[in-house]
Amino acid sequence: MKDGTDAQPLPTPGSLDDIWESVWDGLEQAVASHRHPWRLAALATPQPDVRNVVLRHADRWAGTLCFHTDLRSPKATFVPGPLAALFYDPSEKVQVRVQGQAEWADEAARRARWTSSRLSSRKCYLAPVAPGTPSDKPTVNLPSDLSGRDPTDEEAEHGYPYFGAIVLKVATLDWLKLAYSGHIRARFTPEGATWVAP
Ligand SMILES: Cc1cc2nc3c(=O)[nH]c(=O)nc-3n(C[C@H](O)[C@H](O)[C@H](O)COP(=O)(O)O)c2cc1C
Numbered sequence: 001m002k003d004g005t006d007a008q009p010l011p012t013p014g015s016l017d018d019i020w021e022s023v024w025d026g027l028e029q030a031v032a033s034h035r036h037p038w039r040l041a042a043l044a045t046p047q048p049d050v051r052n053v054v055l056r057h058a059d060r061w062a063g064t065l066c067f068h069t070d071l072r073s074p075k076a077t078f079v080p081g082p083l084a085a086l087f088y089d090p091s092e093k094v095q096v097r098v099q100g101q102a103e104w105a106d107e108a109a110r111r112a113r114w115t116s117s118r119l120s121s122r123k124c125y126l127a128p129v130a131p132g133t134p135s136d137k138p139t140v141n142l143p144s145d146l147s148g149r150d151p152t153d154e155e156a157e158h159g160y161p162y163f164g165a166i167v168l169k170v171a172t173l174d175w176l177k178l179a180y181s182g183h184i185r186a187r188f189t190p191e192g193a194t195w196v197a198p
Helices: 016-032 074-078 107-116 119-126 153-162
Strands: 040-045 049-059 064-070 081-089 094-104 163-177 184-189 192-196
Touching: 016 049, 016 081, 016 094, 016 163, 016 184, 016 192, 040 064, 040 074, 049 074, 064 074, 064 119, 081 163, 107 163, 119 153, 153 163
Parallel strands: none
Antiparallel strands: 040 049, 040 081, 049 064, 064 163, 081 094, 094 163, 163 184, 184 192
């Protein structure tokens, strides 16, 4: 080839299978570690809109990611439906984009996600009004008797009706690794995996 497209030495990214496994390793680590950069996803809805959400669960065998949200929030209106999530690790210089169909977790899984979350997280669901509701003054949208403390288990339970667990079934996954020697990109779809131009 004389067109120069392959003139640069390529980084050694491993096989497509290695990349797939490394992505799920990273997502599982992010669930376990607050410090992992993939802990925070940008979750995009079709309208379009995008917002930060915490990655709460990753299941490589099911191919699913889980995010928690208030059922009254605007993003909840897009579930079930197609969603996308975006992750970036600046130290590894790896971007991961996933797209898929989102569903609500079934009741058993929803209860398990609720029980495994901290009381400080469950506190958010005690908000008296829906996220995004206009207010004539600055508001934390929490009951005043919970100021400066976490709810008890019993108090937190009042928020459970508003708690939703979004399960995103990953259909396509786009992996991009930035490198001085040249960026490398791979795409994973139900049809298979392929390298793609970055
Ligand atoms: C660091 C960070 C983490 C957040 N985590 C969540 C989350 O896990 N779930 C959630 O519903 N909102 C989370 N939010 C708030 C959302 O970004 C958003 O403001 C809120 O959910 C309302 O979104 P909506 O109006 O698009 O529904 C987080 C915000 C930040 C800045």
